[in-house]
Amino acid sequence: MKISAVKGMNDILPEQIGTQRPISAWQRLENACRVRFDLYGYREVRTPVVEETRLFARSIGESTDIVGKEMYTFSDRKGKKLLSLRPEGTAGVVRAFVQHSVHTRDPITKWWYGGPMYRYERVQAGRYRQFHQIGAEAIGVAEPAMDAELLVMLDRLLRDDLRISPLKLLVNSLGDRADRTAYVDLLKSYLKKHLDSLCEDCRRRYEQNPLRALDCKVPDCQPVLDEAPQIGESLSEPARRHFEKVLALLGEMDIELEVRPRLVRGLDYYNRTCFEFVAGGLGAHDTVCAGGRYDDLVGSLGGPRLPAIGFAMGVERLVMLLPEDPNLEPEGPRVFFVYVGEESLETCFRLMEEMRESGVSAEMDFRGGSVKSQMRRADKKGARFAIVIGETEIATRRVSLKELWREKARDEETISFDLLVDSVKKRLLMNG
RNA sequence: GUGACCAUAGCUCAAUAGGUUAGAGCGCUGGACUGUGACUCCAGAGGUUGAGGGUUCGAUUCCCUUUGGUCACCCCA
Numbered sequence: 001m002k003i004s005a006v007k008g009m010n011d012i013l014p015e016q017i018g019t020q021r022p023i024s025a026w027q028r029l030e031n032a033c034r035v036r037f038d039l040y041g042y043r044e045v046r047t048p049v050v051e052e053t054r055l056f057a058r059s060i061g062e063s064t065d066i067v068g069k070e071m072y073t074f075s076d077r078k079g080k081k082l083l084s085l086r087p088e089g090t091a092g093v094v095r096a097f098v099q100h101s102v103h104t105r106d107p108i109t110k111w112w113y114g115g116p117m118y119r120y121e122r123v124q125a126g127r128y129r130q131f132h133q134i135g136a137e138a139i140g141v142a143e144p145a146m147d148a149e150l151l152v153m154l155d156r157l158l159r160d161d162l163r164i165s166p167l168k169l170l171v172n173s174l175g176d177r178a179d180r181t182a183y184v185d186l187l188k189s190y191l192k193k194h195l196d197s198l199c200e201d202c203r204r205r206y207e208q209n210p211l212r213a214l215d216c217k218v219p220d221c222q223p224v225l226d227e228a229p230q231i232g233e234s235l236s237e238p239a240r241r242h243f244e245k246v247l248a249l250l251g252e253m254d255i256e257l258e259v260r261p262r263l264v265r266g267l268d269y270y271n272r273t274c275f276e277f278v279a280g281g282l283g284a285h286d287t288v289c290a291g292g293r294y295d296d297l298v299g300s301l302g303g304p305r306l307p308a309i310g311f312a313m314g315v316e317r318l319v320m321l322l323p324e325d326p327n328l329e330p331e332g333p334r335v336f337f338v339y340v341g342e343e344s345l346e347t348c349f350r351l352m353e354e355m356r357e358s359g360v361s362a363e364m365d366f367r368g369g370s371v372k373s374q375m376r377r378a379d380k381k382g383a384r385f386a387i388v389i390g391e392t393e394i395a396t397r398r399v400s401l402k403e404l405w406r407e408k409a410r411d412e413e414t415i416s417f418d419l420l421v422d423s424v425k426k427r428l429l430m431n432g
Numbered sequence: 433g434u435g436a437c438c439a440u441a442g443c444u445c446a447a448u449a450g451g452u453u454a455g456a457g458c459g460c461u462g463g464a465c466u467g468u469g470a471c472u473c474c475a476g477a478g479g480u481u482g483a484g485g486g487u488u489c490g491a492u493u494c495c496c497u498u499u500g501g502u503c504a505c506c507c508c509a
Contacts, residue, residue: 121507121508124504127508132509372469379469380470390467
């Protein structure tokens with residue numbers, strides 16, 4: 001019986017298989033995030049993969065596709081509670097923040113998180129059922145500088161640290177709740193007049209979520225949408241000033257961006273600033289990072305009425321775009337021991353461990369076989385040195401150190417057992 | 433939920449019009465060198481042609497069903 005991984009859930013292997021990047025690419029991305037977030041005062045938080053379903057329903061929105069049809073939901077053994085695999089990270093993080101009354105210790109909380117998320121969707125390029133997000137949330141600051149700092153941090157991370165290119169930052173303001181409801185009314189009455197020139201999907205959106213119609217890609221819809229009222233015109237004075245300040249601060253830092261009046265977000269909780277980083281070369285899903293302000297969410301989950309802003313990055317999408325690492329380390333052992341006969345196995349075993357204890361990676365092939373086949377393996381693993389140990393070496397307590405990689409370098413020098421480790425270390429220090 | 437395309441060795445792909453024993457490169461194992469890799473040469477292992485059914489003297493090839501994969505729509509990171 002051959003069992004393979006569940007559809008849409010992928011293995012990440014040490015080496016590259018097909019288009020699936022090796023785990024080293026993931027590690028590079030994760031390390032870059034860790035370093036960058038630390039620089040800006042974000043601390044890591046880890047929350048469970050499973051939460052009560054109501055948490056997601058309340059925060060993400062009952063009417064969203066995510067909650068309506070994409071969650072992995074089940075009842076636990078006792079049957080009382082409905083649980084779900086998390087479809088995104090913010091809800092759980094905010095829940096943890098509220099549950100532990102974190103705001104009582106510090107009025108400002110900056111947290112980052114990462115891990116697998118789950119959505120039951122048809123898989124497609126850049127979209128999986130188990131996928132990974134790395135995100136951050138800054139809770140407690142309403143000032144526009146917070147928005148700007150977050151965007152500067154992301155721009156530096158994506159552009160400078162990860163070298164994602166091409167990359168575009170799109171921003172918009174959704175206004176406050178009242179602005180949004182006023183605008184939705186305005187938009188609806190406009191769309192109503194043009195329903196017959198809109199596509200089928202847009203007519204459905206008109207009923208369900210008019211804002212999403214603005215995102216429509218159907219060419220025939222564009223003329224109508226271009227003429228549609230823009231949310232910018234419906235912003236309250238404070239919301240407008242907030243947005244302008246964000247843009248001013250970003251301009252100050254020479255952050256390149258595009259204001260997209262038609263940019264909206266899929267989750268219900270966003271207000272004011274929202275943004276998206278889009279890259280090329282990913283098929284239909286070019287967004288690698290998205291987020292925005294959610295000033296009402298913490299309060300609505302039973303916590304203090306604190307403003308917040310956050311984002312999430314799609315790890316699979318970013319990893320796919322990560323340029324090859326120019327200075328990739330050879331991952332093989334530095335030293336490979338080759339043994340000839342049972343007695344030399346013991347000697348190799350001991351010397352190999354001595355090598356490792358002093359910090360030099362070493363391996364051997366316990367399966368034995370011919371010296372040739374063991375040497376082949378040493379080469380294949382990318383070892384720097386090979387050491388063959390047989391009867392003569394044991395008798396003289398000396399080994400010859402063969403340097404691989406080099407074409408000629410026949411400098412097989414004999415070294416006594418006692419000096420072996422030091423000698424290898426010295427050579428490693430001398431040239432790489 | 434809707435639609436399109438694909439499926440042959442571990443990987444990438446061949447196989448004339450439906451024809452005999454399904455091939456190649458890479459990888460793997462071994463040998464040439466009985467204690468020395470990488471280069472070269474030689475050999476070997478590895479296939480229910482995704483699965484099931486049908487048409488046919490004969491199916492990798494044509495038809496149906498099914499499973500899996502890929503991509504797009506919806507939606508989203």
